[in-house]
Amino acid sequence: MLGYSLVKKLRSMVSSKKLRLWPIAGILLVGIISIQFIQVPVQNDKVTHPINASEEVAKIFRKACYDCHSNESKFNWYDKVAPVSWLVNHDVKVARSRFNFSTFDTLSATDQQVRLWEMVNMVLAGKMPLNSYTILHPEAKLTPHDVEVLKNYVVSISPTRYHDSSQIKSAEEEQKVLVDKSTASKNIPVAPNGVRFIPDYKNWEVISTTSRFDNHTMRVIYGNKVTVNAIRSGRIKPFPDGAAIVKVVYNIIEEKNGEVYPGAFNNIQIMIKDEKRFPESKGWGFGRFNGKGLKPYSETAAFNTTCYNCHKIADETGYVFSIPLENKDLK
Amino acid sequence: MIRMKIFAMLLFVIAGSYGCANDTSNDVHKRIIYNAHGLRVITSFSDRKQQTISLLYGNALALQSAKTGIHDKGEVFELVTFKQANNKYWYGSYINGAVQSIELVTSYATDKNAIAFKYKIPQGQVTGNADIRIKGITSHRALLFP
Secondary structure: OHHHHHHHHHHHHHHOOOHHHHHHHHHHHHHHHHHOOOOOOOOOOOOOOOOOOOHHHHHHHHHHOHHHHOOOOOOOHHHHOOOHHHHHHHHHHHHHHHOOOOOHHHOOHHHHHHHHHHHHHHHHOOOOOOHHHHOOOHHHOOOHHHHHHHHHHHHHOOOOOOOOHHHHHHHHHHHHHHHHOOOOOOOOOEOOOOOEOOHHHHHOEEEEEEEEOOOOEEEEEEEOHHHHHHHHOOOOOOOOOOOEEEEEEEEEEEOOOOEEEEEEEEEEEEEEEOOOOOHHHOOEEEEEEEOOOOEEOOOOOOHHHHHHHHHHHHHHHOOOOOOOOOHHHOO | OHHHHHHHHHHHHHHHHHHHHHOOOOOOOOOOOOOOOOOEEEEEEEEOOOOEEEEEEEOHHHHHHHHHOOOOOOOEEEEEEEEEEEOOOOOOEEEEEEEEEEEEEEEEEOOOOOEEEEEEEEEOOOOOOHHHHHHHHHOOOOOOOO
């Protein structure tokens, strides 16, 4: 459409003797044509390990996500015209680097599960598929029915194991350790990005407690003074420097009658706000410490970006999910 | 005179309701950061059928007894039961909503130097008799907080 109207305009300009504009239009045209050669269009690699899901589910991903998150990108001619193609190429490159439906089955079962819940939540938050894409591809928008199908799908791949005896056993083992009190170590672990574990969190206030049916864990989430004051006064966009949040994660024991009890300790996750140190993740530095030994998660500092990318879903509340919400937001 | 009185009463009512409307700290329906006045978390649990999420807080003595199973006088347990809410930004997580009830259990020494408990419900309504509630609240084991 764009190309057609341009030609028409040029023709009318020529015929209406606005010939003084002709050199400018000519330069523009030559420019548009020559930038077409600046970048090679998106290439599709092989589909080696496609996602293993029912046709009903796969169909939704194909329609709404595959142009960017797979090696089966199918673009229209206008997506291939620079400068639009530059944006498209960039989006596809970034999207594939995050996850790729054509190689999805190379991920571990747990990693697939985490990613799929993230997908559903990106969709629910209205962040995916990208708005800049659905403007030109309205057929890629998800219907309420599509969303229901995806929600049911993620629940189905994360089943509840009621009264799980292995969970009960490890919780009992842990209770023995509690009584010996022999586990406390004096060395403070540090994550590869420099975020230190903060033992004092136990004396902070609890901002929330959550119970999760995606990964079957529960959490107690603490905030330091700066965090609690920021939340109480509603100043969280952005959170002030010095804010710190510690989330303690436990496995759970779920009973058929609805009761959910904590199982063994699982890990501790931290967020600290420091605009200067962590400019690439909106000032948040992340840290994760696994198991009772609080082993720092990941070998390199790059994990920080992985944490941040999912926390983008909560950008409306300063990248923090678990803050107390207004009544109207509670259901 | 009567008119004056009605007017004064009206003013009073208006002032009163205005005062209430502004006092959000005691609004039982609002989701807040619960102020536990320095008590520490002993454990947390939830009930998907009742749709509640609870935090059990305690003073240092209560925390100690939740590790050893042995009670002493001077323990303070505070069980805060919240309504379970959906986490606005994450399908897959339930979060504590408004406070539904608060139960308080304190231990003391009897004349014969045995340990006994007092039970109070500072906020909300709770089903189940006091003895059963005390037993439940004081028998939770402490979570590990590394």
